[in-house]
Amino acid sequence: MSTGLDPVPLSGRQPRAVRSALAVLEEVVAAGPGVTAKEISAALKLPQATTYRLLNLLVGEEYLVRLPDLRGFALGRRAARLALPVAPPPSTAARAVVDHLRGMVRWGVHLASFSTGQVALVDPDPDHPPSDGLVLARYPQVSALGKLLLAEQPDWRALVRDLRRFTEHTVTTGAELSAQLDAVAGSGLARQCGELRPDRGCLAVAVRGPGDGALVAGLALSGPAHRVAEPNDDLVELLREHADRLAPLLA
Template sequence: MTGPAPLSGRQPKAVRSALAVLEEVVAAGPGVTAKEISAALKLPQATTYRLLNLLVAEEYLVRLPDLKGFELGRRAARLALPVVTTPPTAARAVVDHLRGLVRWGVHLASFRTGQVVLVDPDPDHPPSDGALLARYPQVSALGRLLLAEQPDWHALVREERSFTEHTIPAAGLGAVLEQVTGLGLARQCGELRPDRGCLAVPIRAPGDRSLVAGLAIAGPPHRIAEPNTEIVALLEDHAERLAPLLA
């Protein structure tokens, strides 16, 4: 395999300029124009436009609907470390109520950062490492909820990795995500850990129904694979209760 081409003398300067443009958009806020960025950074307008077009193409920036200004894009959010915020007391009470009704672990995750971020993991049934869930969303039920919402889920799957003999390869993930969309729930059975499966339902904002979080239950893989009609109903009921509290 051929390695990456060595950097030329001009490339480090171009990288620094692109990062400076990103920093200026952060500092100036949504709607900053190319002319304003060019003036603030003392860059030629042609160079500024070239860098902006590149950053838009790579989804680090997006053009506002009026085409006059720019704001941060989807990929720029991934440059910052996810901020784990504690859910409000009322939301934690809803999750605790569900924990009192089932024997398995119950976990609450936020999708606000574009990643799976556990904000209320079950202390009595510790979940898998949160960093793994964020890095490999394709092998967790919560991660599949997030992937199923994406126009192009491949952008969030950084690398393929088989954790167990049951891990579904990326080639088969498209069909799995179609099932998630159709059923309104996600499931994985022994794909991340051979002794653990997970069932998750989405939590959506009451207004626009955008995906803001996920509620999951974890237990033995063979039990998670069952229809679990009553458990799904409990999950969906508590997800509806959580929606106005987390929106």
């Protein structure tokens, strides 16, 4: 007979349910914001009905939240300690460098940090709003900033879990993405032309620590896809110059 302190005795099935719920949380952390129930079910080899029940429970307890635009899930308020650390905002001096570049070009200028292991926009251009930051973090292969990050990895597959197609120009094969990332590593310049939105593209260069050359951030220009396809050399040089100025301010 149960007591007032333990109204429902622990059954043999409950520990398995607890382990499954924790595994779902771990998969959301590993996969990043926007992971879907179907993807979680496949990764954990759980029945879809079980996965949906666990997700509903975790959402109800605020460990997860639904992301309607992405049709997926992200960590909620009560799981904040499980999330990757938030990238610190850039200093006033760093913002001044970014603002200076904005005053010289008609393109959007965005600064991203890689300190969390994902693309984290820390100074997006207010006059040229970028794509959803959650999408950029979840699918780094469809942004120039993301390609900078992937080109640094021993194996980009550790950060890319889904080669999802967004437009007819989206790279959806591992061989093609590997070739692109090899080019980024060789030139130090990343670009995407209509891979996330058919009418938009972006160029990005790395901001590296002045001591060890570690990748700390990325500086990007966003504009019409056809302009990105064949960028002006002077524009690229301007982008590199400002990235160099940012290096001692962000390291």
